[in-house]
Amino acid sequence: MARSVATSERKTADLLSELSKSLAPRRLSAFLLYSNPSYSLQWFHKLIADSCQSLFEGRIRRLMLFVPPQHGKSEIVSRSFPAWAFGVNPGVKIAGCSYSADLAQQFSRSIQRLMGTEEYGALFPGTVLADGGTRSYQRRVDMFETVGQGGFYKAVGVGGSLTGTPVDIGIIDDPVKDALEAGSQTYRDRVWEWYTDVFLTRLHNQSRQILIMTRWHEDDLAGRLLEREPEKWRVVSIPAIREDTSMAEDPRKIGEALWEERHSLSRLLEVEARSPRTFAALYQQRPAVIGGNIVKREWFRHIKEADFRRVYDGEPVVFFLDTAYTDKTSNDPSGIIATCKIGGDLYVTHAQKVGMKFPDLLRFIPQYAREHGYGKRSTIRIEPKANGLSVIDQLKETSGLNVVSTPSPKDSKETRLYAASPAIEGGRVVLVGGAWNESFVDEVCGFPSKPHDEYVDVLCYAIDYHISNPFKPIDKARTAKKVY
Numbered sequence: 001m002a003r004s005v006a007t008s009e010r011k012t013a014d015l016l017s018e019l020s021k022s023l024a025p026r027r028l029s030a031f032l033l034y035s036n037p038s039y040s041l042q043w044f045h046k047l048i049a050d051s052c053q054s055l056f057e058g059r060i061r062r063l064m065l066f067v068p069p070q071h072g073k074s075e076i077v078s079r080s081f082p083a084w085a086f087g088v089n090p091g092v093k094i095a096g097c098s099y100s101a102d103l104a105q106q107f108s109r110s111i112q113r114l115m116g117t118e119e120y121g122a123l124f125p126g127t128v129l130a131d132g133g134t135r136s137y138q139r140r141v142d143m144f145e146t147v148g149q150g151g152f153y154k155a156v157g158v159g160g161s162l163t164g165t166p167v168d169i170g171i172i173d174d175p176v177k178d179a180l181e182a183g184s185q186t187y188r189d190r191v192w193e194w195y196t197d198v199f200l201t202r203l204h205n206q207s208r209q210i211l212i213m214t215r216w217h218e219d220d221l222a223g224r225l226l227e228r229e230p231e232k233w234r235v236v237s238i239p240a241i242r243e244d245t246s247m248a249e250d251p252r253k254i255g256e257a258l259w260e261e262r263h264s265l266s267r268l269l270e271v272e273a274r275s276p277r278t279f280a281a282l283y284q285q286r287p288a289v290i291g292g293n294i295v296k297r298e299w300f301r302h303i304k305e306a307d308f309r310r311v312y313d314g315e316p317v318v319f320f321l322d323t324a325y326t327d328k329t330s331n332d333p334s335g336i337i338a339t340c341k342i343g344g345d346l347y348v349t350h351a352q353k354v355g356m357k358f359p360d361l362l363r364f365i366p367q368y369a370r371e372h373g374y375g376k377r378s379t380i381r382i383e384p385k386a387n388g389l390s391v392i393d394q395l396k397e398t399s400g401l402n403v404v405s406t407p408s409p410k411d412s413k414e415t416r417l418y419a420a421s422p423a424i425e426g427g428r429v430v431l432v433g434g435a436w437n438e439s440f441v442d443e444v445c446g447f448p449s450k451p452h453d454e455y456v457d458v459l460c461y462a463i464d465y466h467i468s469n470p471f472k473p474i475d476k477a478r479t480a481k482k483v484y
Contacts, residue, residue, distance in 0.1 A: 077212055293449060
């Protein structure tokens, strides 16, 4: 009986092997099983493979893939897909790029090893790599060619050269090494410049692109591309824990893990508890935690304009201005907020960003102060950075406003927001209702993953000024004056 069962299982395995072999030249997902019979093909693996095949066949030309770590994305996209593509079309020209040349070359080695197996040769006999007897064709770790077919694979790190290399398919697998690099404006700009000045210059009208990366920061390469040309990209974003029903292909219920057998829900929740921000980026494909990073959305109290006017007793309004204009960045936004202290609470009555050149900014500030000062004595506090000192001097001479220079902080924005966050968490920061509320909360709660942080600057100034000790217990007597 046992021998009969074993024989039956062997026949089934042989049939599946033959089936995958017959389908492998036509389907990348079948090639995964053919080249590795023990491969555990999950629904999302098939989705990734089918997306790559759609790109190879020209049905889509730009593909972004956001998938949790250790879920097989690089195995499919950066190792198996190029090998399969060379089998189907030995003349295809592929560039494989990553944050370092070493990692890009590791992918190249894996592709060459796969293409050198007997199974691959049996499936694609027309695709051959150079060996000792074909010295006229290149076969190095950073570059190899298909013999007699005109195809090649070029491995390069971000920042490396692709000069003289026309590319049919460009694969960028993790252009950023870690959160530290992603948090650097200088590095993000460098990646962007390499993409526009090097990578794109090697593409032609029919070229296709695949981008795989961890979304550490909203202003990363993917973020900039989606901001500029969202309609050109197909985005496949697969979270480790399902949060909504937006992806029709996802068979999971909300709250279920992507690959329970390999990365269980309990383990994922442990990872999230250790570092929510890292988990959101690495596993959920969100560069900012829902509800906030340092500051959470629910910490802010809100009050309607009409209710605020009932509790407002003529307290002086203090404006805080973060000037961003310099000679090199004349159109960067400046942020300004209007605030006052009632009892022990800080009320933010209005906030706005403007992208203005120096003369326009000088005209705007007095107008803004008159409109949002409630007709009472007001102070405008400005940090003397960028062109702040010039703004202070000009406003003192021409506006008649009470303009004060605010000392420049010694700590980083992140440190300052951490210090200010207990005041917000304790319900001591109240936002007066208005259209500006959403963008203000979104930026503060998204920090440091948002591309701009002017509101963070001015809010930290306001909390430091109005609430000198954010850890001070709330005066219970003032709560009768609150309006929710």
